[in-house]
Amino acid sequence: MFNDDQVFKALGDPSRRFLLDLLFQRDGQTLSELEAELAMTRFGVMKHLRVLEDAGLVVTRRSGREKLHFLNPVPIRLIHDRWIDKYRERQVSALTDLKTSLESKQCQQSSKKKA
Amino acid sequence: MFNDDQVFKALGDPSRRFLLDLLFQRDGQTLSELEAELAMTRFGVMKHLRVLEDAGLVVTRRSGREKLHFLNPVPIRLIHDRWIDKYRERQVSALTDLKTSLESKQCQQSSKKKA
DNA sequence: ACTATATGTGACTTTTTGGTCACATGTCAA
DNA sequence: TTGACATGTGACCAAAAAGTCACATATAGT
Numbered sequence: 016m017f018n019d020d021q022v023f024k025a026l027g028d029p030s031r032r033f034l035l036d037l038l039f040q041r042d043g044q045t046l047s048e049l050e051a052e053l054a055m056t057r058f059g060v061m062k063h064l065r066v067l068e069d070a071g072l073v074v075t076r077r078s079g080r081e082k083l084h085f086l087n088p089v090p091i092r093l094i095h096d097r098w099i100d101k102y103r104e105r106q107v108s109a110l111t112d113l114k115t116s117l118e119s120k121q122c123q124q125s126s127k128k129k130a
Numbered sequence: 131m132f133n134d135d136q137v138f139k140a141l142g143d144p145s146r147r148f149l150l151d152l153l154f155q156r157d158g159q160t161l162s163e164l165e166a167e168l169a170m171t172r173f174g175v176m177k178h179l180r181v182l183e184d185a186g187l188v189v190t191r192r193s194g195r196e197k198l199h200f201l202n203p204v205p206i207r208l209i210h211d212r213w214i215d216k217y218r219e220r221q222v223s224a225l226t227d228l229k230t231s232l233e234s235k236q237c238q239q240s241s242k243k244k245a
Numbered sequence: 246a247c248t249a250t251a252t253g254t255g256a257c258t259t260t261t262t263g264g265t266c267a268c269a270t271g272t273c274a275a
Numbered sequence: 276t277t278g279a280c281a282t283g284t285g286a287c288c289a290a291a292a293a294g295t296c297a298c299a300t301a302t303a304g305t
Contacts, residue, residue, distance in 0.1 A: 027142030
């Protein structure tokens, strides 16, 4: 249904994530409205919106001479369910402390190496 | 703690996601082992691993002349919690049918707007 | 019809990134 | 120490992507 790679690529750019944030705050904004929020030309914004639309993250509707943009959460849910989730569940306990845990493990092991 | 942008960028490339898949299947693989699975030169794989490491998605440990690579789920959990989740929760009901729902909603709203 | 506004298109430049190459470093094991 | 193997580095090339520009189309309102 949705192409994983397109979705991940689309999410890979901060400007595009910001556009999704804007639509999350208020759905159905026009190109001009979105452009005003972004330090970039209208054409740049249009390109980003097209990438988001191709990835299925944004759906659009023409209304007269305006084009309204809506956030579509489905692709995000899909990559969440079939991809993010499995890595998230890899370590269930004490995830908050995992980073420091890893760091200390590295120290132990690098000193072990010296021996 | 982790840089969102680095994590998203790292996840944006299919080769890198494949590397994470490989480490998910079996953690602690060396560069050479990973290289064998990927139709790419060792140097290409090394670069990808470096991106993953910089993003914090992979942690490494030297063991003699080998470098072992481990999957670190923490950054994925973080982007999940602070970013993916909010879009995922946007529409709670009947998500499987949401795409068609959106399509019919488009018709409703374009007629509604006329009023 | 005319004009102002909103969006769309094709070609272009610049930057980033994926990928490669030759060479260097480091480590094990005889 | 010597050779084999595993990883690291710097420069390099090609492809993709971010961003801009001039121009085209379409619609609302007078």
